[in-house]
Amino acid sequence: MGLISGLLAVLVTMAISAPALSQSPPGTSFRDCEACPEMVVIPSGSFIMGSPEAEPDRWPDEGPQREVMVGPFAIGRFEVTRAEFGAFVSATGHPISNGCRYWIGLDKRSDPSANWLFPRFAQADSEPVTCVSWIDAQAYAQWLSDITAHEYRLPSEAEWEYAARAGTNTTWFWGSNVAAGCDYANASDYSAAADVELSGRLINVWPCHDGHVHTSAVGSYLPNGFGVFDMLGNVWEWTQDCWNPTYHGAPTASNVWESGDCRRRVTRGGSWIDGPEFVRSANRGKVLINLRYNDFGFRVARSVFVGS
Numbered sequence: 001m002g003l004i005s006g007l008l009a010v011l012v013t014m015a016i017s018a019p020a021l022s023q024s025p026p027g028t029s030f031r032d033c034e035a036c037p038e039m040v041v042i043p044s045g046s047f048i049m050g051s052p053e054a055e056p057d058r059w060p061d062e063g064p065q066r067e068v069m070v071g072p073f074a075i076g077r078f079e080v081t082r083a084e085f086g087a088f089v090s091a092t093g094h095p096i097s098n099g100c101r102y103w104i105g106l107d108k109r110s111d112p113s114a115n116w117l118f119p120r121f122a123q124a125d126s127e128p129v130t131c132v133s134w135i136d137a138q139a140y141a142q143w144l145s146d147i148t149a150h151e152y153r154l155p156s157e158a159e160w161e162y163a164a165r166a167g168t169n170t171t172w173f174w175g176s177n178v179a180a181g182c183d184y185a186n187a188s189d190y191s192a193a194a195d196v197e198l199s200g201r202l203i204n205v206w207p208c209h210d211g212h213v214h215t216s217a218v219g220s221y222l223p224n225g226f227g228v229f230d231m232l233g234n235v236w237e238w239t240q241d242c243w244n245p246t247y248h249g250a251p252t253a254s255n256v257w258e259s260g261d262c263r264r265r266v267t268r269g270g271s272w273i274d275g276p277e278f279v280r281s282a283n284r285g286k287v288l289i290n291l292r293y294n295d296f297g298f299r300v301a302r303s304v305f306v307g308s
Contacts, residue, residue: 185233
């Protein structure tokens with residue numbers, strides 16, 4: 001990069017970061033540094049969290065439904081990519097030991113040689129990082145906080161669902177038509193079902209061929225109403241919340257639920273290996289914080305304060 005182009009890059013970064021986020025309209029995008037993920041300002045508001053009892057494929061842990069108040073925050077427009085995570089590893093020397101879990105049909109197995117650089121399938125740097133634990137995601141968010149002087153973190157579960165729904169109350173943020181999901185989410189479809197390792201697992205698949213067996217480049221599918229991509233599908237996403245088996249006693253604001261089984265954290269969104277029943281706005285998962293799977297990644301959130 002030449003001197004002039006380098007200065008222009010710095011000026012662009014400053015220009016999109018300079019306004020106070022608390023005064024920025026929803027949908028405003030920004031980066032706090034050249035290596036930082038692109039973020040989108042999400043409006044404050046309220047929504048009904050969870051799924052109604054009549055929703056097909058609903059699990060008991062998705063209720064009872066309740067109204068949640070959400071303050072303004074920013075969330076990654078995309079899932080954290082291999083390139084972005086690689087910049088963090090290079091800068092910090094964060095230890096990433098080998099060992100990542102994967103699926104063969106309905107069997108869960110562990111590959112002691114797999115890691116984020118090779119999660120048992122080839123990836124481009126533009127695809128979401130996988131084989132990262134909740135602990136790894138915490139370290140990445142802390143690094144962003146350190147280099148930007150802003151509070152980066154994982155989204156709370158409530159923030160995640162609010163951002164995923166983007167003002168909708170249907171099964172998926174695009175509506176209730178399962179076939180339409182092929183335009184919005186990278187999940188298990190006929191392309192994945194043809195894969196030998198996955199064929200025994202995929203009973204209910206999306207009715208399309210998207211050409212992707214595993215992960216796809218972030219932003220390859222249509223965004224939701226907040227302009228955020230891949231909130232459903234591609235990779236499961238870690239949230240900050242401790243696991244609780246129902247929403248009884250859950251916060252009515254969008255803060256993190258810090259009680260419950262904190263050895264396990266909530267994951268959201270489903271992945272490239274999942275059928276429609278798992279790739280829903282209300283669906284929830286739970287995983288031990290030190291485990292890594294090759295269909296698990298994350299996106300970051302950023303708190304919005306006056307003057308930030």
